[in-house]
Amino acid sequence: MQIRRELDVLQRLEFRCPMSQSESLSPPVLNVTPLHALHVRLHARMAGFAGWDMPIQYADGLIAEHKWTRQNAGLFDVSHMGQIILEGAGAIAALERLVAADIADLAENRTRYAQFLNNDGGIIDDLMVTRLPAAAGIERLFLVVNAGRKAVDVAHLAQSLQGSGIDMQVLNERALIALQGPRAVEALKDRLPGIEAMAFMSFMTIGAALITRSGYTGEDGYEISLPASQIDAFANDLLDDERVKLAGLGARDSLRLEAGLCLYGHDIDESTSPVEAGLAWSIGKRRRIGGGFAGAERIQRELRDGPARKRIGLLLEGRQPAREGAQITTTDGEIVGVVTSGSFAPSLERCIAMGYVALPHAGDDTQLHIIVRGKALPARIVPMPFVPHNYIR
Amino acid sequence: MTDVRYTKDHEYIRINGDIGQIGISDYAQKQLGDVVFVELPQVGASFGKGDQAAVVESVKAASEVYAPVSGDVVEVNSDLEGAPASVNEDPLGQGWFLKIKLADKGELDSLMDEAAYRDFLKTLD
Numbered sequence: 124m125q126i127r128r129e130l131d132v133l134q135r136l137e138f139r140c141p142m143s144q145s146e147s148l149s150p151p152v153l154n155v156t157p158l159h160a161l162h163v164r165l166h167a168r169m170a171g172f173a174g175w176d177m178p179i180q181y182a183d184g185l186i187a188e189h190k191w192t193r194q195n196a197g198l199f200d201v202s203h204m205g206q207i208i209l210e211g212a213g214a215i216a217a218l219e220r221l222v223a224a225d226i227a228d229l230a231e232n233r234t235r236y237a238q239f240l241n242n243d244g245g246i247i248d249d250l251m252v253t254r255l256p257a258a259a260g261i262e263r264l265f266l267v268v269n270a271g272r273k274a275v276d277v278a279h280l281a282q283s284l285q286g287s288g289i290d291m292q293v294l295n296e297r298a299l300i301a302l303q304g305p306r307a308v309e310a311l312k313d314r315l316p317g318i319e320a321m322a323f324m325s326f327m328t329i330g331a332a333l334i335t336r337s338g339y340t341g342e343d344g345y346e347i348s349l350p351a352s353q354i355d356a357f358a359n360d361l362l363d364d365e366r367v368k369l370a371g372l373g374a375r376d377s378l379r380l381e382a383g384l385c386l387y388g389h390d391i392d393e394s395t396s397p398v399e400a401g402l403a404w405s406i407g408k409r410r411r412i413g414g415g416f417a418g419a420e421r422i423q424r425e426l427r428d429g430p431a432r433k434r435i436g437l438l439l440e441g442r443q444p445a446r447e448g449a450q451i452t453t454t455d456g457e458i459v460g461v462v463t464s465g466s467f468a469p470s471l472e473r474c475i476a477m478g479y480v481a482l483p484h485a486g487d488d489t490q491l492h493i494i495v496r497g498k499a500l501p502a503r504i505v506p507m508p509f510v511p512h513n514y515i516r
Numbered sequence: 517m518t519d520v521r522y523t524k525d526h527e528y529i530r531i532n533g534d535i536g537q538i539g540i541s542d543y544a545q546k547q548l549g550d551v552v553f554v555e556l557p558q559v560g561a562s563f564g565k566g567d568q569a570a571v572v573e574s575v576k577a578a579s580e581v582y583a584p585v586s587g588d589v590v591e592v593n594s595d596l597e598g599a600p601a602s603v604n605e606d607p608l609g610q611g612w613f614l615k616i617k618l619a620d621k622g623e624l625d626s627l628m629d630e631a632a633y634r635d636f637l638k639t640l641d
Contacts, residue, residue: 125525125579125580126525126526126544126547126548126579127548127574127577127578127579180549184549184550185549185550185574185575185576186550186575373549373575373576376576377575377576442552442553442597442600443553443555443573444552444553444573444578446577446578466575466576467553467573467575469575474552474553496555496571
């Protein structure tokens with residue numbers, strides 16, 4: 124048999140990203156996170172992901188880690204992601220030229236989802252933006268970007284900030300972990316008192332820790348940035364808590380899919396616009412009218428006239444999964460779209476998929492087929508998220 | 517007395533007279549992770565040695581399973597439809613995929629016995 128493991132699928136991301144691909148042509152020396160020794164000690168199955176040797180799953184396996192996170196608290200090492208600080212007068216205005224989100228309107232210590240856009244309105248990367256408290260009146264922003272796009276993002280930022288006097292720091296000496304799930308708050312507040320009072324998508328610092336109440340699973344939870352030198356002790360202490368178990372990138376992917384969240388390089392890329400991708404909610408009202416960001420022409424046109432295709436969620440009737448790249452057809456066999464992510468959904472015990480479908484066929488409850496190895500699998504368009512979000516409001 | 521043979525691609529075939537029961541090895545199920553679906557052939561289908569005989573799906577990935585030897589399908593494990601996890605729990609028992617009537621018992625000579633397969637696994641990783 125040709126063994127294809129969870130990680131092989133995740134690795135395809137590398138081949139979608141030009142920067143990572145060129146890296147993969149050089150000798151495969153993978154970066155390691157400050158928690159690498161911990162992963163190996165706990166028998167994680169490791170694999171190369173966006174140039175990093177990352178844990179895909181631990182001994183309990185993907186489904187157990189997924190369910191544990193939905194019910195308790197899953198600890199994810201996401202230190203491969205890029206952490207960037209922009210600092211200086213005009214940093215907010217400078218970022219607003221690259222994203223369609225309203226950054227000027229973002230209060231201090233608040234976090235917002237955004238996408239770097241190219242001039243054609245395609246998505247260079249998606250990211251989290253936090254407005255840090257101004258230091259001596261100087262604007263400061265904290266960005267978290269995808270590992271596979273970090274090099275592209277940093278080059279993009281460097282080019283657009285050239286001569287602006289705005290300082291960009293890439294925080295390579297920091298680790299990042301996510302603690303996700305309904306019991307994350309209980310486990311974390313014993314160690315970082317005060318975090319229980321944080322609002323969803325808010326930020327605080329405790330000592331050297333940069334903490335946001337956010338995540339990529341649809342659950343309540345936190346992302347915590349710490350200096351690399353402190354992360355091993357912090358993670359080990361968390362793992363002593365009976366509510367906390369490690370979860371790998373495999374479970375992170377199945378959790379985000381159930382939550383209806385996009386994975387860069389799969390569900391969104393340089394050809395997809397945020398409007399097609401169903402991310403128009405992240406475009407500020409002022410910005411829809413005022414424009415002034417890369418790709419505004421396409422975004423404003425699609426907001427006005429509607430996009431040609433739309434990202435939709437599909438619930439499959441049977442137990443056979445559909446994968447990325449599978450064609451979506453009408454029940455008469457007309458090709459109307461393509462699957463961009465597909466998986467067994469452990470929380471639903473059903474198969475789900477995400478994909479793009481031509482607008483006339485993209486309405487909720489539309490019956491469609493997904494073609495898998497020549498067989499037409501019946502599926503129905505359902506609203507996303509597939510599993511309700513469990514955020515603190 | 518049954519005889520189990522393995523391929524380098526981690527399929528096994530358990531020989532009982534001229535019937536062979538085919539599945540994937542314990543090593544293979546561990547590599548795949550949680551199995552959520554197995555696509556099985558029709559009873560009556562014919563396979564040559566090395567033809568794709570089934571597809572096993574884990575949460576995120578699909579992997580092809582090849583026929584270790586030639587033969588005609590005489591039975592498939594329809595219990596897998598409701599309990600795909602038995603491939604993980606008991607790959608050489610409850611988690612079997614299909615049974616074939618062997619076309620040429622001589623083809624078994626090219627496969628590894630238990631001891632040879634164990635040695636082969638040591639050369640991986």
